[in-house]
Amino acid sequence: MKSISVLVLIVIGFILILLLPREKEVTVFSSFHIEADYPFSFELYLESIENFTSHILTDKGFGESRSGLPVSEEAGIFVARSLKIVMPAFLVSMLLGTLMGAVQFYRRGKFTGKLQSFLSWMFSSIPDFFLFIAIQYLFILMMQYGLPHFKLYGHENWYSFLLPLISLSVFPFLHMSRFTVSALENEMGEEYVRTAYAKGLGDFRALVHMLWNCLSPIMNQAQLVMLYILSSLPIIEKLAGYNGAGKELLFSISANDEMKALSLMLPFLIIMFITIIFSQTARLWLVQKERV
Numbered sequence: 001m002k003s004i005s006v007l008v009l010i011v012i013g014f015i016l017i018l019l020l021p022r023e024k025e026v027t028v029f030s031s032f033h034i035e036a037d038y039p040f041s042f043e044l045y046l047e048s049i050e051n052f053t054s055h056i057l058t059d060k061g062f063g064e065s066r067s068g069l070p071v072s073e074e075a076g077i078f079v080a081r082s083l084k085i086v087m088p089a090f091l092v093s094m095l096l097g098t099l100m101g102a103v104q105f106y107r108r109g110k111f112t113g114k115l116q117s118f119l120s121w122m123f124s125s126i127p128d129f130f131l132f133i134a135i136q137y138l139f140i141l142m143m144q145y146g147l148p149h150f151k152l153y154g155h156e157n158w159y160s161f162l163l164p165l166i167s168l169s170v171f172p173f174l175h176m177s178r179f180t181v182s183a184l185e186n187e188m189g190e191e192y193v194r195t196a197y198a199k200g201l202g203d204f205r206a207l208v209h210m211l212w213n214c215l216s217p218i219m220n221q222a223q224l225v226m227l228y229i230l231s232s233l234p235i236i237e238k239l240a241g242y243n244g245a246g247k248e249l250l251f252s253i254s255a256n257d258e259m260k261a262l263s264l265m266l267p268f269l270i271i272m273f274i275t276i277i278f279s280q281t282a283r284l285w286l287v288q289k290e291r292v
Contacts, residue, residue, distance in 0.1 A: 003280075007273045014265055018258050019048045052258060062259045075245070075263035082237070082244035084161045085168060086229055086271070092165075093172035093225045098211075098218055100173070101180025106207055108181075117181075124174040128232055132167035132239055139163075153241035164240045168232055172225040179221055183214040222279035223272075230268050 021044040027035045055063060062071035104120070107113035123131075136152055143149050154160055187193060187210040196206040234246035245264045252260040 003273060003276050007269060010269060011266070014269075015052070015262065016049075018253070018261055019045070019052055021045055021048055022256055055259065062263045065260060071259050071263045075248075075260065075267070078243070078245040078248045078264060079267045081155055081242075082233060082246055085165050085237075085242075085244065086233065088161075088165055089169040089172070089229050090222075090226055090275075092169045093176050093229070094222060097173040097176025098180050101177040102184070102207060102211055104177060105181045105184040106203065120174050120177055123170060124178070126170075128167050128171055129235055129239060131170055132163070132236060135163060135167060155242045155244065160240075160242060164236045164242055168229055168236050171232075172228050175228070176218075176221060176225065180211075180214065180218060183217050184210050187213060216283045219279050219282045222282075223276050226272055226275040230272060 021039065021041075027037070029035070062075075065071045065074045067074065100116075104113055104116045107116070139147070139152060150159070151157055152163065184207070190213075192213075193206060193210060196209060201209075233244070234250050236242075237244045237247035238250060245267065249261060249264040252258075252264060
């Protein structure tokens with residue numbers, strides 16, 4: 001109920017922000033004197049809210065888009081396109097990030113573990129949009145030296161989602177890796193770890209036991225991982241020319257198309273809500289920590 005209440009408040013807040021008067025008013029005084037202003041008043045704000053409410057009640061939905069399709073149907077096409085990036089990025093970050101963190105902790109005293117820690121620190125300090133541009137530039141150089149040409153922009157080809165997926169997964173992947181290492185280090189002082197080593201179970205079996213007991217805080221990071229992916233999606237799609245829900249959301253907001261912006265934002269909020277419910281359920285019921 002708490003999560004549902006937060007979701008409702010966020011939706012209402014987003015709608016209220018979306019309906020703020022943003023129409024530009026241009027006043028021409030002469031050929032050399034033109035002023036542009038964005039007037040705001042509570043009367044204009046209330047009028048915008050009333051028009052929005054009337055549109056929803058009259059059309060019993062979001063209405064039709066400029067292309068002639070229902071807004072909800074058009075939004076579904078964009079959201080399905082973005083899910084090809086969002087869901088793999090989430091799974092890669094949660095599963096492979098946790099596994100990589102366990103490997104780094106297991107080899108923490110060796111050169112490969114220290115190298116992995118250094119690379120994790122280095123790449124986590126690079127913004128994802130800069131990394132995306134760097135990867136694009138690298139591919140362009142490689143194409144000049146013989147790499148088969150392929151399209152770096154757009155969404156038409158089957159591989160178009162791969163480059164945005166890689167760029168979008170780097171930071172949450174590294175976050176999960178570092179968090180897993182930190183969680184495992186916190187487990188080192190527990191009594192069951194000393195008991196496991198005293199019984200001669202070895203590093204690997206002790207690590208498996210420690211990782212199982214860390215699953216609860218690890219699953220709790222699913223909310224943060226999904227939040228980062230969804231918040232970074234619009235800029236990555238825009239840089240990639242990938243015509244998904246994130247890019248269309250930016251376009252609809254700049255074009256003052258409130259209905260389309262809301263229809264694109266709602267699926268993201270629902271995905272975030274489902275992630276919260278899933279992580280809380282897994283943490284409370286599926287991942288019961290048992291200290292031995």
